[in-house]
Amino acid sequence: MRGNGLEASGGRVLVIGVGTSGCRIAGFMQQREVDAKYMYASLDEEDLFGKEGGLNMSGWDDSEVQRELEAVSRGSSTAFVVAGLGGSSGSYLAPRLAKACSANDLKTISVLLLPFKYQKWMEYRAGVALEKVRKHSDGVLTVDREQFVEESVEELPLNRLYEMIDGRVADALEALLIGGTGRGQAIELRKLLKMMESGQATLEVRDLSGGFDEGLASLVRRAYSMGSSEVDEVLIYSNGCRPITFDQARFSSEGLKGLLGEETRLHYGSKLTERRSSVIAMIASLKRTTKLRVYDPVAEVLGDRSLDDDPEQGLDIDLGIPSLD
Ligand SMILES: Nc1nc2c(ncn2[C@@H]2O[C@H](COP(=O)(O)OP(=O)(O)OP(=O)(O)O)[C@@H](O)[C@H]2O)c(=O)[nH]1
Ligand SMILES: [Mg+2]
Incomplete structure (x- = not known):
């Protein structure tokens, strides 16, 4: 097991x-022996196949989820809730698990995969789930699945494409959890949490089939397309046998600062592993005001207000109807 540099905290x-x-x-991540505790939850038995301690949470209420989490999280102070949104299990259970994590005083980082653009019918559910998860998380990291279509050259069957995407996300998350080895410079989770203080961040991952510089250039282009008014702070890091060199950091930071503005904070990190x-x-x-591609239309209407649990109270909004007494 590799240490995750977080034990001290x-x-x-x-x-x-x-x-x-x-x-x-x-x-x-568990297969690759990333040192962490693992918990698996779904409404679909198939997802839990071969997963030790996998929990089919169909029919569980909030208090059951919370009790389970209390037992599993003993000795941990940080949780990563990882889910795809837009389907059933992830959208239904991720908010509940995030809620249970924060109720157990865990620093909660939720990593949420957004549906593809063509899956329009999933957007509403994904948006609502995202908003709920956000409420219970210290930081939300969204991964737009669309990024993997834009750069995928080969035609993959859908299930292989999903597996490839999940593999890349695991690669990227792994680097946040394993401590710096050899020449690698540790990416501190604390820094990540600080970066996410505004509440949201997005993750983009590139493989290096087109070369390291092309991967880096693609990320820089992506940051640019997000726009300087949306991006607060950027962390670029590699995981595997190729570290980011000083020159690559220097050139890309010149490019990024030129595109996003001098005041944008940039961080670089490399995790060196034995993997080829x-x-x-x-x-x-991202700034708090940034609208993601998938968003909750209800939250949009309510703004800072929220629906009362007690429906009679309603919303304190002046509807402009003259009183009829
Ligand atoms: N065909 C296929 N689709 C997947 C796969 N993984 C994710 N998806 C799609 O992504 C959506 C949401 O992400 P998932 O992680 O699957 O979420 P889920 O909670 O398991 O969703 P459901 O399976 O719909 O309950 C799903 O509804 C599927 O459309 C996969 O391995 N194969
Ligand atoms: Mg599923």
């Missing part, structure tokens, strides 16, 4: 895989 990270993608991503392949990833923390 309070125990092992708890990684919770939720639904098909979440369970697969967490499963990849590498990925390069970027986490961009």
